[in-house]
Structure formats: C-alpha cells, structure tokens
Amino acid sequence: MLNKNQIAQRLAKELQDGFYVNLGIGIPTLVANYIPEGISVVLQSENGLLGMGPFPFEGEEDADLINAGKQTITTVPGSSFFDSAMSFGMIRAGKVDLTILGAMEVSETGDIANWKIPGKMVKGMGGAMDLVASAKNIVVAMMHTNPKGESKLLHRCVLPLTGIGCVKKIVSDLAVLDITNEGFKLLERAPGVSVEEIIAKTAGKLIVDGEIPEMQF
Amino acid sequence: MLNKNQIAQRLAKELQDGFYVNLGIGIPTLVANYIPEGISVVLQSENGLLGMGPFPFEGEEDADLINAGKQTITTVPGSSFFDSAMSFGMIRAGKVDLTILGAMEVSETGDIANWKIPGKMVKGMGGAMDLVASAKNIVVAMMHTNPKGESKLLHRCVLPLTGIGCVKKIVSDLAVLDITNEGFKLLERAPGVSVEEIIAKTAGKLIVDGEIPEMQF
Amino acid sequence: MNKVFNNADEALKDIYDGAILLLGGFGLCGIPENCINAIVKKDTKNLTCISNNAGVDDFGIGLMLQKKQVKKMIASYVGENAEFERQLLSGELEVDLIPQGTLATRCMAAGYGMPAIFTPAGVGTEVAIGKEVRIFDNKTYLLEYAFDADFAIVKAWKGDTDGNLIYKATARNFNPLMAMAGKITIAEVEEVVPAGELDPNQIHTPGIYVHRIFEGKNYEKRIEQRTVKKLAD
Amino acid sequence: MNKVFNNADEALKDIYDGAILLLGGFGLCGIPENCINAIVKKDTKNLTCISNNAGVDDFGIGLMLQKKQVKKMIASYVGENAEFERQLLSGELEVDLIPQGTLATRCMAAGYGMPAIFTPAGVGTEVAIGKEVRIFDNKTYLLEYAFDADFAIVKAWKGDTDGNLIYKATARNFNPLMAMAGKITIAEVEEVVPAGELDPNQIHTPGIYVHRIFEGKNYEKRIEQRTVKKLAD
Numbered sequence: 017m018l019n020k021n022q023i024a025q026r027l028a029k030e031l032q033d034g035f036y037v038n039l040g041i042g043i044p045t046l047v048a049n050y051i052p053e054g055i056s057v058v059l060q061s062e063n064g065l066l067g068m069g070p071f072p073f074e075g076e077e078d079a080d081l082i083n084a085g086k087q088t089i090t091t092v093p094g095s096s097f098f099d100s101a102m103s104f105g106m107i108r109a110g111k112v113d114l115t116i117l118g119a120m121e122v123s124e125t126g127d128i129a130n131w132k133i134p135g136k137m138v139k140g141m142g143g144a145m146d147l148v149a150s151a152k153n154i155v156v157a158m159m160h161t162n163p164k165g166e167s168k169l170l171h172r173c174v175l176p177l178t179g180i181g182c183v184k185k186i187v188s189d190l191a192v193l194d195i196t197n198e199g200f201k202l203l204e205r206a207p208g209v210s211v212e213e214i215i216a217k218t219a220g221k222l223i224v225d226g227e228i229p230e231m232q233f
Numbered sequence: 234m235l236n237k238n239q240i241a242q243r244l245a246k247e248l249q250d251g252f253y254v255n256l257g258i259g260i261p262t263l264v265a266n267y268i269p270e271g272i273s274v275v276l277q278s279e280n281g282l283l284g285m286g287p288f289p290f291e292g293e294e295d296a297d298l299i300n301a302g303k304q305t306i307t308t309v310p311g312s313s314f315f316d317s318a319m320s321f322g323m324i325r326a327g328k329v330d331l332t333i334l335g336a337m338e339v340s341e342t343g344d345i346a347n348w349k350i351p352g353k354m355v356k357g358m359g360g361a362m363d364l365v366a367s368a369k370n371i372v373v374a375m376m377h378t379n380p381k382g383e384s385k386l387l388h389r390c391v392l393p394l395t396g397i398g399c400v401k402k403i404v405s406d407l408a409v410l411d412i413t414n415e416g417f418k419l420l421e422r423a424p425g426v427s428v429e430e431i432i433a434k435t436a437g438k439l440i441v442d443g444e445i446p447e448m449q450f
Numbered sequence: 451m452n453k454v455f456n457n458a459d460e461a462l463k464d465i466y467d468g469a470i471l472l473l474g475g476f477g478l479c480g481i482p483e484n485c486i487n488a489i490v491k492k493d494t495k496n497l498t499c500i501s502n503n504a505g506v507d508d509f510g511i512g513l514m515l516q517k518k519q520v521k522k523m524i525a526s527y528v529g530e531n532a533e534f535e536r537q538l539l540s541g542e543l544e545v546d547l548i549p550q551g552t553l554a555t556r557c558m559a560a561g562y563g564m565p566a567i568f569t570p571a572g573v574g575t576e577v578a579i580g581k582e583v584r585i586f587d588n589k590t591y592l593l594e595y596a597f598d599a600d601f602a603i604v605k606a607w608k609g610d611t612d613g614n615l616i617y618k619a620t621a622r623n624f625n626p627l628m629a630m631a632g633k634i635t636i637a638e639v640e641e642v643v644p645a646g647e648l649d650p651n652q653i654h655t656p657g658i659y660v661h662r663i664f665e666g667k668n669y670e671k672r673i674e675q676r677t678v679k680k681l682a683d
Numbered sequence: 684m685n686k687v688f689n690n691a692d693e694a695l696k697d698i699y700d701g702a703i704l705l706l707g708g709f710g711l712c713g714i715p716e717n718c719i720n721a722i723v724k725k726d727t728k729n730l731t732c733i734s735n736n737a738g739v740d741d742f743g744i745g746l747m748l749q750k751k752q753v754k755k756m757i758a759s760y761v762g763e764n765a766e767f768e769r770q771l772l773s774g775e776l777e778v779d780l781i782p783q784g785t786l787a788t789r790c791m792a793a794g795y796g797m798p799a800i801f802t803p804a805g806v807g808t809e810v811a812i813g814k815e816v817r818i819f820d821n822k823t824y825l826l827e828y829a830f831d832a833d834f835a836i837v838k839a840w841k842g843d844t845d846g847n848l849i850y851k852a853t854a855r856n857f858n859p860l861m862a863m864a865g866k867i868t869i870a871e872v873e874e875v876v877p878a879g880e881l882d883p884n885q886i887h888t889p890g891i892y893v894h895r896i897f898e899g900k901n902y903e904k905r906i907e908q909r910t911v912k913k914l915a916d
Contacts, residue, residue: 325563
C-alpha cells in the first residue's frame with residue numbers, strides 16, 4: 017500500500033516534457049516534489065499563475081503570491097500572472113495538458129465526486145468543476161477505500177457529482193487504473209498488494225487482463 | 234452652411250466633463266480640436282487606446298502608435314493600451330459615454346448606413362457596427378445632402394444598414410436634429426440657413442416646433 | 451472629473467441596504483480590506499456578496515458574516531469559515547455555490563457587454579439544474595448569465611488619479627474582472643499616483659472601468675496558509 | 684521543450700495549402716512582417732486569412748493577395764487595397780466582412796474555450812443574415828461562433844524562450860487574441876530574451892498559448908497615415 021508521497025511519486029511518471037500541469041490540493045500538490053530528471057513542466061495555479069515554484073524560504077513569504085490552495089509559494093523563471101478569467105480560459109480551451117486532482121468517489125464511467133457531502137460538508141467546488149469539464153487529461157489521486165474500508169471506486173457515484181465521464185486514470189494507494197469504455201482497467205498494483213485485494217476493494221466494474229505488474233518508481 | 238470644422242466645433246458642445254468619447258474617422262476626428270475650456274474628456278480609439286492625444290511632432294511618429302484611422306498619434310497622461318477584445322468589450326458594456334461618427338444616410342427612426350455602396354464600394358464596417366449597436370449616445374456628423382443635392386436624412390435608408398434605431402442626434406452642415414419617436418426634430422439651424430431650406434433638404438419626417446434658434450458656438 | 455476619494459468611508463458612502471456587491475480577492479489574497487472594514491462599520495444590511503470566497507471567521511467577508519450583513523453569498527469555495535457554515539446550515543444565509551471559472555467568466559461577460567456565456571463547467575451536476583443546456587461540436591455547455599451588480603469593490607497594487615489599475619502577482623485574481631463588472635466600481639490601492647506615472651502598456655484595468663479610487667491604509671494582508679521551506683532544506 | 688526557432692522559414696515550415704490562418708495586426712501596425720514574407724516566399728496556396736485588414740497593395744497581406752495565395756479573407760475593413768478590390772469584384776476572392784468587435788471576440792472565445800458568444804453588432808443588418816438571434820433583457824444579440832483556425836501568426840514586441848509575450852502600444856490590437864486562438868501559435872518578436880527576464884506581472888500573452896517564437900529581422904513598420912504637427916503649430 018502506498019503512502020501519500022508514494023502516490024505522488026507514481027503520479028509524477030505521468031508528466032511529460034513540456035507539459036502544462038494543474039495540480040489540485042492535497043496529494044496532487046506533492047507531485048511537484050517528484051518531477052523526473054530531464055523533464056521540464058510548467059505548473060498552472062488556477063488563481064492566476066503559470067510557473068509556480070516551491071514554497072518560499074522562511075521570512076520570504078509574500079501574501080500577494082499564493083497558490084490555489086492558499087499556500088505561500090514562489091515563481092520560477094518564465095512565469096506569468098493573469099486574471100481568473102484567462103486562467104479558466106486556458107483551462108477550458110484545453111491548453112493545460114494534465115490535471116491531477118483528488119476525489120471522494122470515481123465511477124467506472126469516469127464520473128467524479130469531490131466537492132460536497134450532503135448535510136455534512138459544503139465547502140464548494142472551487143475550480144474543480146471547470147477543470148474536470150475542460151481538461152483533456154484528468155488523473156485522479158485518491159485512497160482506494162474510505163476509512164471504513166468501503167470502496168471509493170464505484171459503479172455509480174453516490175455523492176453529488178463534480179463532473180461526468182471525465183476521469184482518464186486513477187492512481188490510488190493500491191493500484192493504477194485506466195477508465196475505459198468497459199470500466200476500470202487495472203494497469204499496475206502497488207508493491208505487495210495482490211490483484212485479489214484490488215478486486216475486493218473495487219466496487220465498480222474492474223477489468224483484469226493478464227499479468228498485472230507491480231508499479232515502478 | 235457649416236464647413237467641416239464648424240460642424241466639429243458644434244459637435245464639441247455635446248462633450249461633458251469626464252466623458253469617455255469615441256470619435257470616428259473624418260469630421261468626428263476634428264472634434265478633438267474644439268474641446269471646450271474646463272472640460273476634460275478621454276478619447277477612446279477602438280484599436281486599443283484610452284487617452285489619445287494630438288498628432289506627434291514631425292520626426293516623433295511611432296509606427297506602433299496609431300489611431301483607428303491608422304494615423305500616427307500620441308497619448309496623454311493617464312492613457313492605457315489594451316487588446317481589441319477589451320476595447321470592444323468596454324464599448325459593448327456601455328462604458329463609452331459618447332460616440333460621434335459619420336454617415337452616408339440616417340433614417341427618421343435612427344437607422345444608419347455608412348459602410349457599403351453595393352457594386353461601388355466595399356471597404357467594410359470596421360468597428361462601426363459594434364459602436365452603433367452598443368453605445369448609448371450616438372451622434373452623427375454628416376452633410377445634409379449628397380453632392381447631387383439629395384437629402385441624406387431619409388424616411389428609410391436605401392444603403393445597407395450599419396445599425397438600426399441607434400442614432401440619437403445629427404449635426405449636419407445645415408442643422409442640429411434629434412431623433413425622436415416621431416422622426417427628426419429640428420433643434421438648431423446653421424447661421425444663415427432658413428428653416429425652409431432645412432425642410433426642403435430633409436426627406437424623412439421632420440418636426441419643426443416653434444422658433445428654431447441659430448446654432449451657438 | 452475627480453475620481454479620487456480620501457478613504458473607504460467616503461468612497462462607499464452611498465452603498466445601500468440590499469445592494470449587490472462584487473468583492474475581489476482569492477482567499478484573503480487581494481481582498482479590499484479597507485472597504486470591507488468600512489462596510490462593517492457602516493453596518494449596511496441585506497447585502498448580496500459575490501466573491502470567490504467568504505473570508506475567514508475574523509477577517510475579510512467573514513467580518514460581514516459575523517455582523518449578519520449578508521443575505522446571500524455567491525461564491526465558489528467557502529471552506530474556511532465556521533460562522534459561514536453555521537449560518538448556511540441554520541438557513542440564515544442564502545448560498546449559491548458556482549464553479550470558479552463560471553464566477554470569473556460571468557464577471558468578464560458583464561464587463562464586456564456579453565449578456566451570457568457558455569461553459570462546460572457543471573454539466574451533469576447539480577449546478578446544471580434549471581439551466582439551459584446546449585451542445586456545440588458534440589460537447590455540452592451551460593448557458594450562464596453575466597452578473598448584474600450594483601457595486602464592484604476591488605483591491606489593486608497601484609492606481610492613478612484617472613482610475614487606471616495595476617495588480618500585483620496572484621493578488622490580481624478576480625479583481626480586474628469585477629472592476630469591469632460593476633455599475634459603480636470602487637478601487638482601493640496601496641498607492642495612488644498622478645495620471646501619467648504608470649506605463650500605459652502595463653495597465654491591467656483601464657480607468658474607464660473605475661469610478662472611485664482611494665489609497666487604502668494599514669494593510670494587514672493576512673496569510674491563510676503560511677507554507678515555507680526551512681533554509682536548511 | 685524548445686519553442687525557439689531561428690527564423691520565419693523554420694517556424695512556418697509545416698504551413699500547408701488550404702490552412703486557416705489568424706494574422707495579427709491593425710492596418711499595418713503590429714503585423715507579423717517576417718512571417719508574411721516567409722509565406723509569400725513559400726507560396727502556400729488556398730489560404731483562409733482571418734485578419735482585421737488585408738494590408739496594402741505592396742505590404743502585409745497585400746503581398747499574399749498579389750500572389751493569389753488567399754482563397755478567402757475574413758476581415759472587418761479592407762479599404763486600402765486596390766488588388767483586393769479587384770479580386771473581390773472579379774469573384775477570385777471569397778470575402779467575409781464582419782464587425783471588428785465580433786472579429787476580436789470570436790478570437791477571444793476560441794482562446795477561452797467558449798464555443799460561441801453573443802454580440803449586438805450587426806443586428807438588423809446584412810451581417811445578421813442566417814444567424815441565430817436572441818433577446819436578453821430587451822436587447823437583441825447575434826450568436827457568433829469561436830474561430831477554429833489552424834495557425835495563429837502574431838507579432839509581439841518582446842518575448843521570452845518560454846513563449847511569454849509583451850506587445851507595444853497599439854501594436855497589441857488583435858495579436859494577444861489571435862495568439863490564444865490558434866491550434867499552433869507562432870510569434871515573431873523584436874527581441875527574444877531568456878525566460879525570467881520579463882516581469883511576470885507584465886506578460887500580455889502567457890507562454891502556454893505560444894508554441895513557436897523567433898526573433899524577426901529588418902522590421903519595416905510601415906506607417907499608413909503619417910500625420911504630424913509641425914513644430915511651429
């Protein structure tokens with residue numbers, strides 16, 4: 017079973033040289049720590065920045081320079097600032113090559129729910145609905161099950177949806193899966209995790225085709 | 234009968250302090266020379282400038298700084314440059330207080346034609362269609378008749394339209410007229426021009442109500 | 451025509467009960483601190499606030515929520531505010547949560563004289579309920595209307611006496627969009643300079659969109675998530 | 684990933700017969716001179732050119748018209764070009780004249796992922812023929828579609844190796860809008876600097892929209908209407 021940093025590390029393998037990438041809050045943010053050698057990507061933050069850099073050194077924080085998670089950050093050379101309309105404009109126009117975000121539930125058809133638990137939690141969708149409706153390449157970082165051990169990879173989502181038919185791939189603590197026309201397709205399993213465990217913890221339709229390799233980092 | 238500069242001079246009386254003004258090509262451009270003392274207006278050029286100034290001194294022309302008539306110009310303090318989408322955005326949103334433009338024909342209902350003579354001339358509408366469709370206050374500068382002496386203030390326009398029901402006022406070489414629900418309404422006559430001449434040279438419905446004063450400059 | 455005011459109280463003196471306000475900022479970044487404090491002091495009521503976030507409990511729009519000045523909140527994310535959640539769950543506060551890009555683009559639409567725009571955000575979700583749907587080139591979009599707000603209240607870095615504004619870094623966010631979208635736009639800036647001092651090539655919001663400007667005082671610029679690297683890292 | 688090319692020939696080497704091009708500039712101001720000359724040299728045919736104007740007889744897009752490379756021209760104003768008028772009247776050239784703000788906003792729509800926009804420009808005129816009409820709040824609008832162009836070819840003042848662009852004065856005009864709207868965007872600039880040299884707060888076109896950039900040579904920057912004041916004035 018992967019920890020959060022290992023999930024981020026595996027997600028980083030989805031990056032390609034020259035990609036513009038939007039990383040959501042939580043595990044996706046950690047992906048920035050694992051960008052492979054020799055690959056250059058530009059991080060987009062939907063509050064109006066291309067070319068997000070690492071956190072600032074202590075004492076160098078600038079309240080006017082934050083990411084979409086409201087964290088103080090820095091910029092890298094070649095960065096640019098713009099307003100929120102242009103930010104979501106480039107997202108809607110498909111200029112962002114890869115979007116990685118978290119999810120509470122994903123369905124076997126690629127629906128995603130991550131913004132609301134009726135009666136319990138209403139934080140709002142932020143930019144997630146725009147991102148999932150627009151990005152051509154959406155990868156979800158999530159735990160395979162909830163704290164009670166129930167699968168979060170479902171036949172259909174139970175929670176209010178963020179977007180429909182949009183998720184292309186999932187990297188969970190247990191596995192890497194594609195979303196195909198036939199359902200979840202198991203691609204890789206986490207080190208030490210058996211195919212049987214993944215099958216048991218995936219409620220939606222799961223395709224297991226041939227030998228499933230262990231993830232490489 | 235007014236010459237072009239006098240028409241411009243009369244038009245300048247429509248300016249109010251703090252107005253943002255778009256001046257079309259031809260006579261309207263000359264209005265900038267007659268801005269009344271104590272009044273400050275900001276000139277918008279739809280190719281992307283607020284705060285247009287006078288022509289540059291010889292030798293100081295900048296090919297990157299022109300107005301919508303492609304003339305070399307300067308800027309005044311407080312000017313700003315922007316792209317054409319924002320330029321027409323502010324026009325559509327009604328932020329420009331006054332638009333003065335030329336016309337080939339105007340109808341008694343405020344329709345305007347100024348971009349095309351079928352079979353003869355097709356230069357294009359440029360920004361005129363956007364301006365007349367959006368501006369809340371459109372004043373036309375024009376000759377009352379064509380070179381053959383035929384009225385250009387018509388019951389209905391004959392030439393292809395630029396916009397419908399949009400012109401609020403006309404300053405011609407003979408008269409100042411409002412466009413009202415009942416047709417052209419004569420407000421002022423040019424020095425030495427009789428009401429009878431204006432009636433004779435106005436083909437559209439003309440309301441002459443009481444004594445018509447001579448224009449003041 | 452003078453656009454320059456002495457302070458927030460003067461710039462906001464005609465804000466009235468029941469007004470619809472656009473309030474700039476993302477989180478606590480680039481929010482109009484002086485204006486918000488002035489509205490709290492003035493105790494204007496029944497406001498509709500359109501803003502990406504609702505501040506935190508004791509800063510930003512959170513202060514207006516504490517005083518129950520807000521009737522309705524239109525935002526994309528409100529997850530940092532216990533009082534907000536309380537008022538929402540108790541039904542005291544009307545809330546319309548909308549996608550962030552939709553929020554931004556509905557402001558832009560108002561500023562650009564476009565009555566409505568199409569966006570795919572929210573298709574197939576509860577956001578789409580009751581909305582007009584249209585397919586272009588095999589993709590489904592929602593029709594979303596331009597905001598119609600009484601006042602836009604924004605924060606910029608520098609501004610000039612003609613109302614031209616320049617924002618700093620990610621404090622830009624929604625501010626230029628809201629500045630374009632208000633019937634009356636009030637900008638508070640860190641520094642007001644005479645017209646002519648700002649480079650016309652670098653203006654983010656042309657003065658035509660800004661009706662009132664003043665130099666704000668004592669910016670706190672609170673940081674919500676202070677994330678740092680230690681020098682040793 | 685390298686975006687920097689040596690010259691126009693290299694940056695444009697995959698432009699093909701029948702392509703749809705967006706070409707920046709207003710009149711002769713801010714036009715991509717080097718790219719236009721390269722397309723003329725390459726003699727690409729059957730092009731659809733979307734540009735506010737069509738150059739003059741012997742400069743800008745006029746050069747492409749002289750060589751009959753243009754099948755269709757989409758523009759707002761073409762009144763400075765005798766060869767254009769001849770080809771139009773003879774039927775050799777297909778022409779779509781559209782309002783200038785519509786041209787600008789259809790570019791922006793493409794760059795912002797909006798399939799269509801509403802504008803009042805052209806309502807009640809021949810521009811409206813065949814177009815969908817819709818009334819919002821008692822005002823009538825036309826539905827106009829985002830451009831779908833193969834290449835956007837723009838001119839900026841400065842650019843960096845990541846493709847970030849800054850325009851100068853009114854040479855900005857349509858360039859940033861077209862830069863956003865191309866499937867492939869090619870920018871020629873007066874000066875290419877290393878990434879990091881431009882102030883991120885002053886970028887007009889973020890590099891995400893720009894696929895290729897090169898430093899143009901020998902700009903003529905012809906002036907169409909040289910209007911001056913004599914020093915004595």
